Amino acid sequence: MTGHALPDAETVEAVLASHEGAWEAGTKVLSVRDLSPGLGQAAVLGVSAAAPDGRRSGWIVKIPGWGHRSLLDSRDSQLDRREAHFFSSGIPALLPPGLAVPQDATVVGHRGLDWIVMRDLGPxxxxxxxxxxxxxxxxxxxxxxxxxxxxxxxxxxxxxxxxxxxxxxxxxxxxxxxxxxxxxxxxxxxxxxxxxxxxxxxxxxxxxxxxxxxxxxxxxxxxxxxxxxxxxxxxxxxxxxxxxxxxxxxxxxxxxxxxxxxxxxxxxxxxxxxxxxxxxxxxxxxxxxxxxxxxxxxxxxxxxxxxxxxxxxxxxxxxxxxxxxxxxxxxxxxxxxxxxxxxxxxxxxxxxxxxxxxxx
Missing domain, CATH: 3.90.1200 (Aminoglycoside 3'-phosphotransferase; Chain: A, domain 2)
Known part of the structure; x- marks a missing residue:
């Protein structure tokens, strides 16, 4: 890992509050779960949130570059930035009917790292x-x-x-x-x-x-x-x-x-x-x-x-x-x-x- 703890609910809430996205202003983060895959080189968080009127929503926060090198040992110098480039580009909009990416995917920056925030697709x-x-x-x-x-x-x-x-x-x-x-x-x-x-x-x-x-x-x-x-x-x-x-x-x-x-x-x-x-x-x-x-x-x-x-x-x-x-x-x-x-x-x-x- 990067040597520091994963973001907690308070941190995630502050990051969301400081950026525009599909989440509503004043959204309260209720809980954060670590969903990071064992072999991945990114932190993946499951976030439960509530809008000011009490409506609940589920989000995934992915922070590339947070994880550790595994036995897979990817030597791809772009790995930590490519997904953020993808969601910031026009490519997702060009995918035809029949293909989709997570809804409301948004890239925000926090302390030098990209955070990719998207709707939870668990079901x-x-x-x-x-x-x-x-x-x-x-x-x-x-x-x-x-x-x-x-x-x-x-x-x-x-x-x-x-x-x-x-x-x-x-x-x-x-x-x-x-x-x-x-x-x-x-x-x-x-x-x-x-x-x-x-x-x-x-x-x-x-x-x-x-x-x-x-x-x-x-x-x-x-x-x-x-x-x-x-x-x-x-x-x-x-x-x-x-x-x-x-x-x-x-x-x-x-x-x-x-x-x-x-x-x-x-x-x-x-x-x-x-x-x-x-x-x-x-x-x-x-x-x-x-x-x-x-x-x-x-x-x-x-x-x-x-x-x-x-x-x-x-x-x-x-x-x-x-x-x-x-x-x-x-x-x-x-x-x-x-x-x-x-x-x-x-x-x-x-x-x-x-x-x-x-x-x-």
Missing amino acids: VLGRPWTPAAATTTALRAALLYVPGARDPGLLDVPWLEREGHAAYTHHIPAGHDNLDALAHEPRLKALFTHEQVHALHTCLDAATELTSRAATLPTTLVHGDLTPRNAGLDADHTLVLIDWEHVGVGPVGFDLGTFVSLYRTFGGHGELDEPALLETYGRALGDLAGADSRHAAAVGFATVHLTWGLHLRLGPGLTAVRQGLHSDNPGELARHLDDIRSGCLRALAWASVAGVAAGH
């Missing part, structure tokens, strides 16, 4: 994820193509993340080391077969090739971290997205790849038919782009599985296990290992689509 984000909801998400994710199509210059702004699918390549050496160590650790040696370990090494070594190939694909505005944890479908089936600190430009298929890769990790129920979801996304994207985009979307989707997905699981994912994370909770450890195994094997299934010869 929307708390809805269960099912394969049917994932299909709707595939359709809605294609809509991120629209802002760039309407305003091509939009994708040139310097603060947008680029090559987000390759953002964790610095974990590749740790991934190789962790794979080599499996054979010597009794509780881990059965995680993958010898052939699978060889194939995973091959995929890790293909990062430069994959990045070069991804650079030839059509691009789109990407959320950059589209997972079930950062998304929800409202009553009208609008896809509402939070946590825009990785918003950027990437290959088509990127966001669907991240969503599918971490679907079960973040609470999704049921098995996903990945080819069917990709077909849904590709057809929707083609309708928007006016050209058959299914092959390009498949390559982008597969690339994210083999970079973003593998680098996180074989790097910090396996490192956390080897360092004893979850060792006191066998059930949690088993779920973590199952995610590493299943996620890596699903990635291998897409290797040939991404152009990597990783026979296993």
Whole structure:
């Protein structure tokens, strides 16, 4: 952490009172809860407030840059400022019907830090994820193509993340080391077969090739971290997205790849038919782009599985296990290992689509 306590109710109330926003003048902050994610580099506060006439409202206050560096070790120099740039820009207004950001999102400054204040979307984000909801998400994710199509210059702004699918390549050496160590650790040696370990090494070594190939694909505005944890479908089936600190430009298929890769990790129920979801996304994207985009979307989707997905699981994912994370909770450890195994094997299934010869 930053070395000082999280803002209390009195501080939050004073900050709101000193700035204009959708909250009413004289709003009283009743309570503040720490909702900061364990791996995040931001403070996230749940704020309960009351207007002068007694009407209650719920808000989220996010303070980028407040948190600590985690095993994910993002080396993105713009991470602490990008989401504030996003909400201060015209991009949210360009999102088409079917996509939404938190209501009344406002960026205010306090003691040199950006505070992002927005309506609490708890009920929307708390809805269960099912394969049917994932299909709707595939359709809605294609809509991120629209802002760039309407305003091509939009994708040139310097603060947008680029090559987000390759953002964790610095974990590749740790991934190789962790794979080599499996054979010597009794509780881990059965995680993958010898052939699978060889194939995973091959995929890790293909990062430069994959990045070069991804650079030839059509691009789109990407959320950059589209997972079930950062998304929800409202009553009208609008896809509402939070946590825009990785918003950027990437290959088509990127966001669907991240969503599918971490679907079960973040609470999704049921098995996903990945080819069917990709077909849904590709057809929707083609309708928007006016050209058959299914092959390009498949390559982008597969690339994210083999970079973003593998680098996180074989790097910090396996490192956390080897360092004893979850060792006191066998059930949690088993779920973590199952995610590493299943996620890596699903990635291998897409290797040939991404152009990597990783026979296993």
